Amino acid sequence: MYTLKKASLRIDESYLKCKNGCDYYGNEEWGGYCSKCHWERKKEARLEVVERGALKEKQQQSPLGFAKFEEKKRYQSDKKAKLLKVFAKSPNSKDRGKPESLFGPETGEAEAVHAEYQELFSKVGAKVETDIHKCIRSFYKKLLSDAENPLTSIDELSERAQNFYQILTARLDEENCYRGLSSEEKEQLIDYAEKYAMTCLYRILFCPATTTDEDKDLYIQKRIRQLNWVSAKHLDCGIDETSTEVHDLVYSSITELLGMDSTKAPQDKLGCVMRCCRKILHLMQKCVGGPTSADDFLPALIFVVLKANPARLKSNINYVTRFCNASKLMSGEGGYYFTNLCCAVSFIENLTYESLNMPEDEFNQYMSGKIIPSGTWESALIMCEGMHLINENLTIFGDLRKRHAAIMMEIEALKDEMIKFQDEMLERVSDLRENVPLELRPIREPMDIDAEDPAIADLPPPLSPQIVEERVQQPRPRSPRQDSPEWQIPSYPDEALVTVNYDIDLSDLSGGEASQADDQPMHHSLDTGSVASLDLFRTSPPPLPPSNLSLLDSNQISPSLPSPIKPLQSSSSPYQGFSSQGWQIPSIPCDTGTSCFEERSQKHLHEQGQQQLQHQPVQQNNVPAQDQENSLGVKILGNTLEALDSLL
Amino acid sequence: MKTHNNRVDIKVVIVGNMSVGKTSLIQRFIHENFKENMNETIGAAFSAKELTSMSGSKRIVGIWDTAGTERYRSMVKMFYRDAKAAIVCFDITNKSSWEGLRSWISELREVEENCKVYICGTKKDLVDEGISEREVPLEKCNEYARGIQVKLLETSSKTGENVDELFQSIVDECVLDESIIAKSSLQLAENDKRRMCC
Ligand SMILES: Nc1nc2c(ncn2[C@@H]2O[C@H](COP(=O)(O)OP(=O)(O)OP(=O)(O)O)[C@@H](O)[C@H]2O)c(=O)[nH]1
Ligand SMILES: [Mg+2]
Numbered sequence: 001m002y003t004l005k006k007a008s009l010r011i012d013e014s015y016l017k018c019k020n021g022c023d024y025y026g027n028e029e030w031g032g033y034c035s036k037c038h039w040e041r042k043k044e045a046r047l048e049v050v051e052r053g054a055l056k057e058k059q060q061q062s063p064l065g066f067a068k069f070e071e072k073k074r075y076q077s078d079k080k081a082k083l084l085k086v087f088a089k090s091p092n093s094k095d096r097g098k099p100e101s102l103f104g105p106e107t108g109e110a111e112a113v114h115a116e117y118q119e120l121f122s123k124v125g126a127k128v129e130t131d132i133h134k135c136i137r138s139f140y141k142k143l144l145s146d147a148e149n150p151l152t153s154i155d156e157l158s159e160r161a162q163n164f165y166q167i168l169t170a171r172l173d174e175e176n177c178y179r180g181l182s183s184e185e186k187e188q189l190i191d192y193a194e195k196y197a198m199t200c201l202y203r204i205l206f207c208p209a210t211t212t213d214e215d216k217d218l219y220i221q222k223r224i225r226q227l228n229w230v231s232a233k234h235l236d237c238g239i240d241e242t243s244t245e246v247h248d249l250v251y252s253s254i255t256e257l258l259g260m261d262s263t264k265a266p267q268d269k270l271g272c273v274m275r276c277c278r279k280i281l282h283l284m285q286k287c288v289g290g291p292t293s294a295d296d297f298l299p300a301l302i303f304v305v306l307k308a309n310p311a312r313l314k315s316n317i318n319y320v321t322r323f324c325n326a327s328k329l330m331s332g333e334g335g336y337y338f339t340n341l342c343c344a345v346s347f348i349e350n351l352t353y354e355s356l357n358m359p360e361d362e363f364n365q366y367m368s369g370k371i372i373p374s375g376t377w378e379s380a381l382i383m384c385e386g387m388h389l390i391n392e393n394l395t396i397f398g399d400l401r402k403r404h405a406a407i408m409m410e411i412e413a414l415k416d417e418m419i420k421f422q423d424e425m426l427e428r429v430s431d432l433r434e435n436v437p438l439e440l441r442p443i444r445e446p447m448d449i450d451a452e453d454p455a456i457a458d459l460p461p462p463l464s465p466q467i468v469e470e471r472v473q474q475p476r477p478r479s480p481r482q483d484s485p486e487w488q489i490p491s492y493p494d495e496a497l498v499t500v501n502y503d504i505d506l507s508d509l510s511g512g513e514a515s516q517a518d519d520q521p522m523h524h525s526l527d528t529g530s531v532a533s534l535d536l537f538r539t540s541p542p543p544l545p546p547s548n549l550s551l552l553d554s555n556q557i558s559p560s561l562p563s564p565i566k567p568l569q570s571s572s573s574p575y576q577g578f579s580s581q582g583w584q585i586p587s588i589p590c591d592t593g594t595s596c597f598e599e600r601s602q603k604h605l606h607e608q609g610q611q612q613l614q615h616q617p618v619q620q621n622n623v624p625a626q627d628q629e630n631s632l633g634v635k636i637l638g639n640t641l642e643a644l645d646s647l648l
Numbered sequence: 649m650k651t652h653n654n655r656v657d658i659k660v661v662i663v664g665n666m667s668v669g670k671t672s673l674i675q676r677f678i679h680e681n682f683k684e685n686m687n688e689t690i691g692a693a694f695s696a697k698e699l700t701s702m703s704g705s706k707r708i709v710g711i712w713d714t715a716g717t718e719r720y721r722s723m724v725k726m727f728y729r730d731a732k733a734a735i736v737c738f739d740i741t742n743k744s745s746w747e748g749l750r751s752w753i754s755e756l757r758e759v760e761e762n763c764k765v766y767i768c769g770t771k772k773d774l775v776d777e778g779i780s781e782r783e784v785p786l787e788k789c790n791e792y793a794r795g796i797q798v799k800l801l802e803t804s805s806k807t808g809e810n811v812d813e814l815f816q817s818i819v820d821e822c823v824l825d826e827s828i829i830a831k832s833s834l835q836l837a838e839n840d841k842r843r844m845c846c
Binding site for chain 1: 655656658659670671675693694696710712713714715716717719720722723726727729730731
C-alpha cells in the first residue's frame with residue numbers, strides 16, 4: 001500500500017480525496033465523500049425528505065443503497081425525536097442527581113470529572129445538576145444501545161453526539177431551570193456534559209472496530225518511522241539547533257503531543273494539542289525573534305509530529321473530529337491548532353521528495369535507510385522515539401514494581417495476621433485444654449483411684465456433717481494467721497505426693513461437681529484449682545488449720561474469688577453462712593505481703609507446665625498439710641468428699 | 649483547558665500567496681502595530697479579538713493565519729472548514745499575487761460554500777506614497793469583485809487604513825446572517841411542529 005502510494009502519490013491522492021474535492025479524505029463507507037461532505041449530503045437528503053413528505057415513494061424511486069441510507073436516516077430522526085422527548089420531560093422527576101451508577105467501568109473517571117466541576121455545580125445549584133445529569137444519562141443510554149448495533153457506523157454515532165451538544169445547548173437556553181445562568185456557566189455545563197459523556201463512552205467510541213482507524217494508525221506510525229531522518233532544514237523550519245532552550249522546548253512539546261493518547265475526553269485531547277502547539281509557538285518565537293506566523297508554525301509542528309510519532313495518531317485525530325463539540329471548539333484556538341495537526345499529518349502522509357525540495361534519489365536513499373543523517377541533534381531526535389518508548393516502559397515497570405511491592409506488603413501483613421491468628425488459636429486451645437481435661441478426667445478417674453486404693457482407704461466412717469459445719473467457720477480464725485510461713489516450704493514433697501495430689505484434686509473436683517451439679521460447669525472448671533484448694537482445707541479442718549490458711553490466700557488473690565463460694569451457696573444452708581462471710585475475706589489477705597509472694601510462686605509454677613498448673617496450687621497447699629499429717633490423711637479427706645458426693 | 653476561555657463566534661481565515669501581507673494584516677488588526685523590518689514572518693498564527701457589530705452585539709472573531717508557502721499550499725484547504733469568512737489577500741504592487749487570487753477563491757467556494765469571501769488588496773501605503781508601482785489597477789479589481797459578488801477593500805497594514813473597516817464589515821454581515829438564519833430556522837421549526845401535529 002505504501003509503495004504504491006509513493007510511486008504515484010499525486011494521482012492516488014486525488015483518488016483518495018473526497019469526491020467533493022475538498023482536502024479531506026473520502027471513505028468508501030461514506031460513498032467516497034469525506035465525513036463532512038457525507039454529513040452535508042445526509043442533511044440535504046433529510047431536508048428533501050421532510051420537504052416532500054412522501055417518504056415511501058422516494059424509497060421506491062431511489063436506488064437500493066440510498067433507500068437503505070434513508071431508512072437509517074429515518075430511524076435516526078425517530079430516535080432524535082425520542083431524545084428530544086426525553087429531554088423535554090420535567091426536570092422534577094425523581095432521578096438521582098449523579099448518573100454514576102449507570103456507567104459501569106468508567107465510574108471512577110466519571111466521578112473525577114464530576115469533582116473537577118464541583119465548583120461550577122455549587123454555583124448553579126442542584127436542580128441544574130440533576131437536569132444535566134439526566135440529559136447525559138439519556139444520551140449515554142441511547143448511544144450505548146446504538147453502538148451495540150453493529151450496523152450503526154461511527155459516523156452516525158458522531159452525528160448523534162454532535163446533535164446531543166446542539167440539543168443541550170438549545171435546552172440550556174430554553175429550560176426554566178437554566179434561566180439566570182451566565183453564558184459562561186452554560187458553556188461550562190456543555191463542556192462538562194461533553195467531558196462526562198465522552199469519558200464514559202470512550203471505550204466504545206475511540207478507535208472502534210467498525211472503522212479502519214487502527215490500520216491507519218499503524219500506517220502513519222510506520223511512515224513516520226521511515227521519515228525519522230527528516231530534519232528541520234528539510235522542512236525549511238527555522239528551529240535553532242544550537243540552543244539548549246530550544247531543545248528543551250522541542251522535547252516538552254513532543255511530550256505534550258504524546259500525552260494526547262492518554263486522555264479520554266475530546267477536549268482534553270485537544271488541550272494536549274493546544275499545549276503542544278503553544279510550546280511550538282513559543283519555541284519559534286525564540287528562533288525567529290518575533291511573533292510566530294503560520295509560515296513558521298506549520299513546519300515546526302510537522303517536525304514535532306515527525307519526531308514524536310505519537311501513538312494512535314489517526315485514531316486520536318478521528319476521535320476528536322467526530323466527538324468534540326464542533327460548534328464550540330473547532331473554530332477556536334484549539335481548533336486552529338488541531339487543524340494544523342491535521343495538516344501536518346496530511347503532509348506527512350503525502351510527503352514526497354518535492355515537498356522536501358530534494359533530489360528524488362536522495363529521498364529514496366533516505367527512505368530505504370541507505371543514508372543516515374549526521375549531526376548529534378538529529379540523531380538525538382531519531383533516538384527520541386526510542387527514548388520515549390523506553391521511558392514509557394520504565395514508567396510501566398515502575399508502576400508494576402510499586403504494585404508488586406504493595407502486594408508483597410499485603411502478603412506479609414496477611415502472613416503476620418495468620419501467624420497471630422494461629423498463636424491466638426493455639427493459646428485458646430491450650431487454655432481450653434488446661435481446663436477441659438480437669439473437667440472431664442475427674443469423672444472417670446475417681447473410679448480408677450477408688451479401685452486402686454480401696455485397701456488404704458478402708459476408713460468409711462469419716463462421714464462428717466460436722467466437718468462441713470466447721471468448714472464454714474474456719475476461714476475466720478485462719479485469716480489472721482496467714483503470715484505463717486509453713487506454706488512456703490518448697491515443693492520437695494511434690495514427687496512423693498503426686499499420687500496424693502491427684503487424689504485430692506480429683507476428690508475436690510468431684511466434690512465440686514457434686515455440689516455444683518446445676519451450676520455452670522465452665523465457671524467451675526476455670527477455677528478448679530481454687531475450688532479444689534478451698535474444698536481441701538474445708539474438709540481437713542482439725543488436722544491442719546495453719547497450713548490451709550495460706551491456701552485461702554491464694555484463692556483470694558486469684559481474681560476468680562467468687563467462684564469458690566458458689567458451690568457453697570448451691571449445696572446447702574450452712575454453706576450460705578460461709579459464703580456470706582466469705583465475701584469479707586478478700587479484704588483481709590490483700591494487705592499481706594505473703595499473698596503477693598505466693599502469687600509469684602504460682603506464676604513460676606505456671607511456667608513449669610501447663611497441665612500441672614492446676615495442680616500446683618493444690619500441691620503447694622498440700623505440702624504443709626502433708627508435712628504435718630501424711631498423704632493418708634489427705635486421702636481420707638478425698639474419700640470423705642466422695643462419700644459426700646455420693647450422699648448428695 | 650476550559651473552552652469558554654477560547655470561545656470564538658466567527659472564524660475568519662486569511663489566505664493568499666506568499667508575502668502578500670497576511671500576517672501583517674492580522675498583526676495590524678490585533679495589536680494595532682506594524683513592523684516593517686520584520687521578515688516575512690510576523691504576527692501570530694491564531695488570534696482572537698472581540699468586536700461589536702453595528703447592531704450592538706458582541707462577537708469574538710478568531711483569525712486563522714495560513715501559510716502562503718507553496719509547499720503547504722495544498723494543506724490550506726483544511727483551514728476552511730466552518731469558516732464564516734475568508735479574507736483573500738493580494739499585493740497591489742505584485743501582479744502575480746493577483747493572478748493567484750482566482751485559484752484561492754475558487755478553492756474556497758468549492759470547499760466551504762457558505763464562507764463569505766472578502767478580497768483584500770494590501771500594501772496600499774506603498775502606492776499612495778509612491779514607493780512602489782501599482783501593478784493591479786483598481787478598476788480591474790472592482791470589476792472582478794463585482795462580477796463574483798464579493799466585497800473588495802484595499803488596506804495598508806502599515807498605516808492601518810481600512811483594516812478595522814474590513815473586519816468590522818465581516819462582523820456586521822455575519823451578525824446579519826445569523827439573524828436571518830435564526831428567523832428561517834424558526835420558521836422551519838414551526839413547520840415541523842405543524843407537521844407533527846397532523
Ligand atoms: N508597506 C507595507 N508593507 C507591507 C504591508 N503588508 C505587508 N507588508 C510587508 O510585506 C512583507 C510580507 O508580509 P507578511 O505579512 O509576512 O506576508 P504573508 O502573507 O504573511 O507572507 P507568508 O506568511 O510568507 O505567506 C513584510 O515585509 C511586510 O513588512 C503593507 O500594508 N504595507
Ligand atoms: Mg505569514
